[in-house]
Amino acid sequence: MEFIEAVFQYEFLQKALLTSIMVGIICGVIGCFIILRGMALMGDAISHAVLPGVAISYMLGINFFFGAVFSGVLTAIAIGFVSQNSRIKHDTSIGIMFTAAFAAGIIIITLLKSSTDLYHILFGNVLAVRSSDMWITMGIGLVVLAAVYLFYKELLVTSFDETMGAAYGLPVRMIHYFLMTLLTMVTVASLQTVGIVLVVAMLITPAAAAYLLTDRLSIMIFLAAGIGVISSITGLYFSFTYNLASGAAIVLAATALFILVFLFSPKHGLLWKMLKVRKKRASLV
Amino acid sequence: MHHPAISIKDLHVSYYGNEAVKGISLSVQPGNLIGIIGPNGAGKSTFLKAVLNLIPKDKGTIHLFGSSIQEARRKIAYVPQRNDIDWDFPITVLDAVLLGTYPNLKLFRRPGKKEKIWALECLDRVGMKDFSKRQIGELSGGQQQRVFLARALAQKADMFFLDEPFVGVDVSSEETIVKILKELCWHGKTVVVVHHDLSKAEEYFDQLILLNKELVDFGPVSEVFRTETIAKAYQGQFAFMKEIGV
Ligand SMILES: Nc1ncnc2c1ncn2[C@@H]1O[C@H](COP(=O)(O)OP(=O)(O)O)[C@@H](O)[C@H]1O
Ligand SMILES: [Mg+2]
Numbered sequence: 237m238e239f240i241e242a243v244f245q246y247e248f249l250q251k252a253l254l255t256s257i258m259v260g261i262i263c264g265v266i267g268c269f270i271i272l273r274g275m276a277l278m279g280d281a282i283s284h285a286v287l288p289g290v291a292i293s294y295m296l297g298i299n300f301f302f303g304a305v306f307s308g309v310l311t312a313i314a315i316g317f318v319s320q321n322s323r324i325k326h327d328t329s330i331g332i333m334f335t336a337a338f339a340a341g342i343i344i345i346t347l348l349k350s351s352t353d354l355y356h357i358l359f360g361n362v363l364a365v366r367s368s369d370m371w372i373t374m375g376i377g378l379v380v381l382a383a384v385y386l387f388y389k390e391l392l393v394t395s396f397d398e399t400m401g402a403a404y405g406l407p408v409r410m411i412h413y414f415l416m417t418l419l420t421m422v423t424v425a426s427l428q429t430v431g432i433v434l435v436v437a438m439l440i441t442p443a444a445a446a447y448l449l450t451d452r453l454s455i456m457i458f459l460a461a462g463i464g465v466i467s468s469i470t471g472l473y474f475s476f477t478y479n480l481a482s483g484a485a486i487v488l489a490a491t492a493l494f495i496l497v498f499l500f501s502p503k504h505g506l507l508w509k510m511l512k513v514r515k516k517r518a519s520l521v
Numbered sequence: 522m523h524h525p526a527i528s529i530k531d532l533h534v535s536y537y538g539n540e541a542v543k544g545i546s547l548s549v550q551p552g553n554l555i556g557i558i559g560p561n562g563a564g565k566s567t568f569l570k571a572v573l574n575l576i577p578k579d580k581g582t583i584h585l586f587g588s589s590i591q592e593a594r595r596k597i598a599y600v601p602q603r604n605d606i607d608w609d610f611p612i613t614v615l616d617a618v619l620l621g622t623y624p625n626l627k628l629f630r631r632p633g634k635k636e637k638i639w640a641l642e643c644l645d646r647v648g649m650k651d652f653s654k655r656q657i658g659e660l661s662g663g664q665q666q667r668v669f670l671a672r673a674l675a676q677k678a679d680m681f682f683l684d685e686p687f688v689g690v691d692v693s694s695e696e697t698i699v700k701i702l703k704e705l706c707w708h709g710k711t712v713v714v715v716h717h718d719l720s721k722a723e724e725y726f727d728q729l730i731l732l733n734k735e736l737v738d739f740g741p742v743s744e745v746f747r748t749e750t751i752a753k754a755y756q757g758q759f760a761f762m763k764e765i766g767v
Contacts, residue, residue, distance in 0.1 A: 272610060323537075386629055393620055396610050402575050403599035404624040404676070405591065451656035453611050 239473050249476065251370045252362045256472050256486065258377040259429045259438065260464030265384055266422045267443030267464075268457050269415060272395045277327055278315070280436040281334030282416060283423040285311035287341025287432055290357055295348055301372060301424050308420030311337045312413060360431030360483035362472060369428050376425040380418050384457075391415070392453060429468070430483035441490040442467060445497040448504040463493050524587030526551040526680060526711040527572065532581035534564070534571045541567040545581075545736045549713075549728070551679075554706045556726035556742075557715045563733045565715045566602060566684055573599060573682065585680065593680075595624055598673035602684040602715075603666070608658040614668050615653040618644055621675025643671040648697055663694025670698055681705060681712045688717075699725055722746070 243249050270279045289307030293300040311333050319329040345354045356364070384391065393401040394411050402408045419439075426435045446459035471486025499507050528548040534541050541564040549555055557565050570576045572583055574590040585593035598621070621643070622636040632640075644650045647667040657665060666686050673681055681702070687695050702712050706727070716722060722729065722742065729745040731737040738745045 272607075389623055389626070389631065392612075393623055396612055396617075396620070397601065397606060399570075399575060399601050399605060400599060400620065403573050403594070403597060403682075405594035447611065451611050452613060452616065456611050 239477060242476065248363060248365070251365045251367065252472060252476075252482075253469070255365050255370050255373045256362055256429045256468035256482075257465050258373050259426045260442070260466070260468035260486075261461040262377045262380045262422050262425060263435070263438035264442045264446070264460030264462070264464030265457050266380065266415075266418055267439035267441075268446065268453065268460050269384075269391055269395055270419065270439055271443045271447060272453070273415075276436070276440050277330050278312075278416075279419060279439045281315065281330045282308050282312055282419050283426075283432055283435040283439075284334045285337035286420060286423050286427075287338050287357065288344055289341075290427070291341050291344035291348065294353075295344070299372075300427075301376070304424040304427075305417065305420050307337060307341075308423065309413065309417055312416035312420075316412075356431070357427060358431050358433050359481055360427065360429050360434070362429045362482035362486075363476065365428050373425040373428070376421045380421055380425075383414075383418055387411075387414075395453075430486055434483045434487045437487040437490060438464060438467070441487070441494050445490075445494040448497050448501040451503075463490065463497075467493060524584070525549055526553075526586060527713075528584045528587075529572065530582045532568070532571060532583065533579040534567050534576065535579055536567075540734065542571060542732075543735045545732075547730065547736065547739050549711065551586075551711050552706055552709045553711060553727045554702055554725065555711070555713045555728045555730060556722050557713065557730045557732055558719065558722055559717070559732035559737075561717060565717070565732055568732060569599075569682055569684055569713070569715060573597065575599075596679040598676040598678035598681050600666075600669045600673050600681070600683040600686060603662070603688055606665075608665070610657065612657055613653065614644065614649065614655050614657055614660070615640055617657055617668055618653075618671045618675050621672040624676055640671075640675050643674040644668070646674060647671045647701065661691065661694075662689035663691040666690050667694055667697060670701060674701075679710055681710060683713070684715045685717060686714060 243253055267279070270276060286304035286308045289303035289305070290300045291303075292307075293303030296303075315326070315329045315333045318324055318333065319326040324332075342354070345357070390401070390406055390411055394406060394408050398408050401411075422439070423432070423435050426438060430438050442463035443456070443460040445463050446456045449459050450456050467490035468486050470489040472482060474480055474489070475482040475485040497505065499505055502508060525548040530546050532545040533543060545568065557568065559565050567576065571578045572590075574583070583590060586596065590597075615637070618640040619632045619636060622632050622640060626632065626636070641650060641653065644653055647670050649664060649667050649671060652660060652664065652668075657668060660668065666689075670683075670686070673683075683702075686698055690698070702714065702725075705712055714726070716725075723746050726742050728740060729742050730739050731745055
């Protein structure tokens with residue numbers, strides 16, 4: 237109750253709330269495609285890889301959005317290049333490239349600025365969101381949602397059966413990099429809320445919970461967005477009330493929801509599965 | 522008007538320098554049911570993917586209906602090998618078949634009522650209409666393959682490519698699939714089927730492409746289906762051949 241009063245009272249909390257709701261939605265939506273394409277590791281990699289871009293943007297005094305998208309997409313291309321042109325497997329290539337980008341980012345930031353900035357970029361601080369950050373997040377969010385809405389058909393085919401897509405003439409490589417660009421944008425939008433290190437949790441955990449709840453992609457996307465939003469609000473509440481790190485609180489809220497779904501999901505939940513097996517066995521005695 | 526359905530000249534494909542397909546030339550007339558036969562690792566899938574330009578080729582020219590593959594794409598339906606599919610994907614049978622209508626939908630357009638009715642018709646044709654609301658992983662292997670055939674039918678293609686459609690498929694599903702493929706050919710469509718197993722080949726196909734990296738033989742089934750040519754394709758796999766009574 238205090239939290240709700242505080243939301244009405246304090247503008248910084250309103251901004252925090254709106255920003256984290258948008259982050260919950262877009263992470264959930266993009267996360268569905270990430271996990272269905274088996275790219276969870278790629279999600280982690282790209283989110284880390286925006287760091288040098290953010291650092292260089294600070295250095296040049298430009299908006300960090302541009303630097304972040306640039307270094308994120310460049311890393312995605314480098315990962316693809318190494319795995320396609322050598323016997324190095326995709327996950328190995330991911331490991332090499334994103335750690336390199338991340339390390340470069342850390343060095344640039346430590347050369348440049350105080351370590352508090354680094355801390356905030358890495359772990360987020362939603363209660364310090366400025367108006368301009370909020371508008372960037374809203375703008376990115378709308379672009380991402382519009383892109384998924386408009387290209388839903390293409391994203392669905394290439395996620396389910398990429399070869400079919402290629403066979404009827406879809407530019408599957410381009411769609412892959414398009415998705416990587418959206419992923420980078422989502423990471424940038426989430427910088428303030430959950431931070432670079434934990435973005436991957438917001439991409440994967442709500443989507444994974446949604447995956448256990450439905451057998452249709454369209455429904456999964458809405459559920460993932462919903463679970464993302466609930467996690468964001470719950471996390472923000474705990475972060476505000478008990479003065480906890482916002483990103484970590486949001487991620488743990490998502491984890492708690494995942495565990496609930498993992499146990500109690502009507503069709504794929506552990507508990508119901510066990511109960512069904514038991515009932516069946518009992519009926520055969 | 523009298524272009525061959527498929528015409529291939531001197532096709533070479535390799536993976537990192539290892540040749541998987543060597544110097545294949547052939548041409549196929551429309552309305553035929555064609556089997557691609559050869560032992561495991563013979564390059565059958567590679568050949569198919571190269572014909573559809575899904576993997577790069579080292580050399581060779583390919584024409585479908587006298588035009589390049591890019592121009593012919595909308596006339597082609599491809600059914601991948603079973604293990605290329607994630608059967609846990611959150612998609613229902615009907616939605617999977619609806620994917621077949623995508624190639625003919627404009628950018629930003631969603632399948633509507635018309636497409637759904639058509640998809641259900643295609644499902645009906647393979648005898649899977651009652652399963653339209655199931656998740657695709659909840660079907661048997663034969664049912665899954667029939668759903669993918671329905672998806673290909675939904676594409677309204679002129680040419681069908683199927684990679685090992687009979688693997689892990691029950692007898693009655695196999696019969697349904699073969700029956701539909703033969704009907705397609707009677708309507709002038711061209712159907713190419715990869716099949717690693719010699720049994721039934723004589724019964725199913727009009728023409729055979731016998732492949733073992735190189736083109737071992739190509740022609741009407743009765744001509745290709747002689748022991749020497751088969752033996753050449755299946756070098757060292759005689760035990761298997763005796764089993765099926767070649
Ligand atoms: N992606 C790939 N990378 C490297 N080698 C491959 C790849 N795909 C197939 N091969 C090799 O090419 C040969 C032909 O494979 P394939 O076309 O799948 O044979 P088939 O379908 O007749 O069983 C095999 O030796 C296989 O190991
Ligand atoms: Mg094969």
